[in-house]
Amino acid sequence: MKLSVVIPVMNEEENIEPLFKALREALEGYDYELIFVDDGSTDQTVQKIKELADERTKLLVLSRNFGQSLAMAAGIDAATGDVIATIDGDLQNDPRDIPVMLQKMQQEGWDVVAGVRAKRQDGLVLRKIPSKIANWIIRKSTGVYLKDYGCTLKLFKKDVAKNLGLYGELHRFIPVLAKLYGAKMTEMDVRHHPRLHGQSKYGIGRTFKVISDLMLMLFFQKYGTKPMHLFGTLGFGMLFIGVLIDLYLFVLKLFGHDIGGRPLLILGVMLTLAGIQLITTGFLAEIMMRTYYESQNKKPYVVREVYEGK
Numbered sequence: 001m002k003l004s005v006v007i008p009v010m011n012e013e014e015n016i017e018p019l020f021k022a023l024r025e026a027l028e029g030y031d032y033e034l035i036f037v038d039d040g041s042t043d044q045t046v047q048k049i050k051e052l053a054d055e056r057t058k059l060l061v062l063s064r065n066f067g068q069s070l071a072m073a074a075g076i077d078a079a080t081g082d083v084i085a086t087i088d089g090d091l092q093n094d095p096r097d098i099p100v101m102l103q104k105m106q107q108e109g110w111d112v113v114a115g116v117r118a119k120r121q122d123g124l125v126l127r128k129i130p131s132k133i134a135n136w137i138i139r140k141s142t143g144v145y146l147k148d149y150g151c152t153l154k155l156f157k158k159d160v161a162k163n164l165g166l167y168g169e170l171h172r173f174i175p176v177l178a179k180l181y182g183a184k185m186t187e188m189d190v191r192h193h194p195r196l197h198g199q200s201k202y203g204i205g206r207t208f209k210v211i212s213d214l215m216l217m218l219f220f221q222k223y224g225t226k227p228m229h230l231f232g233t234l235g236f237g238m239l240f241i242g243v244l245i246d247l248y249l250f251v252l253k254l255f256g257h258d259i260g261g262r263p264l265l266i267l268g269v270m271l272t273l274a275g276i277q278l279i280t281t282g283f284l285a286e287i288m289m290r291t292y293y294e295s296q297n298k299k300p301y302v303v304r305e306v307y308e309g310k
Contacts, residue, residue, distance in 0.1 A: 199310045
């Protein structure tokens with residue numbers, strides 16, 4: 001079984017040499033490849049990787065900074081292993097955990113093994129507390145109950161990793177994407193070290209991105225293949241209330257009441273128009289969804305196994 005280790009990096013020149021050493025020591029005896037993805041570094045990161053690369057190393061240099069999700073997606077696309085591991089390039093994840101996670105995956109038959117930073121070595125106010133709050137919100141809203149969504153160290157079977165569909169900043173929602181695919185997941189405690197070199201790329205400013213991505217994940221999870229159920233339900237509800245208000249005002253008008261200055265008239269018209277727009281949006285979303293699948297010969301389902309009786 002070949003193992004591919006995907007490592008997105010950006011301005012990590014001081015961490016490259018010790019990272020190579022740690023990976024090679026941890027994976028000695030395994031058939032593996034290291035896939036470094038440089039996400040727009042402006043220091044000597046690329047040169048350092050080229051100096052230390054061997055026949056097991058592959059380097060992808062992106063044309064600019066695309067973000068961690070797309071860097072990770074590029075590495076996964078280039079991976080050839082039966083199992084794909086993702087790990088940060090800042091040495092806070094420990095490569096020695098990869099063989100243990102691989103053993104757990106093989107022995108217990110999991111599709112995804114996610115790391116949990118048991119003794120997280122980060123700042124309390126700016127990193128740990130916001131992370132705990134975000135993890136709680138994601139768990140409660142998506143129904144995917146993992147302790148640590150922010151740990152990059154994860155192992156995937158090849159078919160799961162290749163079908164995650166990473167876009168934008170969705171790497172923090174990989175467990176949700178894997179669940180949508182139908183993967184069997186578990187988690188285990190892993191080591192976490194303080195950052196010794198370079199600057200962290202994470203901060204409190206990412207909070208609003210997490211919230212917006214969470215809304216997108218909830219839409220994918222519940223209505224990704226049936227958008228009309230969302231837009232149609234809201235649209236017909238608003239249209240029904242708007243029509244009732246308009247009929248009520250129409251009856252009042254027939255009995256000689258003045259309705260021109262009533263705020264209720266404006267509300268009724270707005271609800272009617274908004275309902276029609278939402279229903280129309282639902283139709284368009286359904287057409288786009290069908291175009292997405294049919295134009296690429298994709299299927300909105302995954303067949304895990306085909307068994308033929310003898």
